[in-house]
Amino acid sequence: MLLTESFTKTKEAATLLKSLNAYANVVKVSYLHKLHAGKERCNHRHRQRCGPLIVYNKNNVIVKAFRNLLGVELVNTEGAFGLPDKVFRTFDKVSTHKRDYLLLTSKISNPDVTYLINSDEINSVIHPAGQKLQKTNHRHEIVKQECLKNTKKPKQPSVAGKAFTANLFTP
Structure with a gap:
């Protein structure tokens, strides 16, 4: 106000x-203007809440009047919002400060996105919303089956073990 x-x-x-x-x-x-606790006292000594926000139009001496009140923030909005339109440009007016500057525009607008989502060409290629793809996990095929740890695989003695038991029981 x-x-x-x-x-x-x-x-x-x-x-x-x-x-x-x-x-x-x-x-x-x-x-509520108090000191921070602990090591925060070194970096940001005081903590303070926010008070009222004063909005002013022109850069007058009003800044000096409010600078001694704690928590009062001053904002100059007219210059802040009016300047970028002059420096760059709008879609209607050309810039007064810069020449040959193109204002950035989005590649796709919202009506284009809705048209693309609902088009038959895209819907024929993509999967329906509720359908889930079956995941294939090839890890179980790669894992080696150890006969001593895996109870499903039959235990096969090694060749050295056969020779040892054959020599052990021979007279």
Whole structure:
């Protein structure tokens, strides 16, 4: 809400916030201005809540009036939103600052996407929504079957074991 931008003193800014019933937020923020705990004290010493947001149109002395109030944020929106249209361009107007600059456009717009999804050419190739593909797992075919650990595979003694038992029982 833009009321006046000619404030120079913090006292005038405080009376404006009191008339808008927003000064209670400033008082609450000032009570919640505390130190961080632990090692965070070295990096970001204080923690602070956010208070009211003041939006102003022109860069006047209003910044100096509100800078001493804790938690009050100031935003200059008119210049921020008006400048990119002048620097770059819109779809209707040409840029005043840059020449031969093409504004980026999307390759596919939303109506094109819905047309492509519902087209017969794509629906004939893709799978229906509810159908799941059968997964093939070739890992079981590659795994070697160890006869000592696998109970399903019959145990086959080695050739050296046959020779040892043959020599053991011969007279």
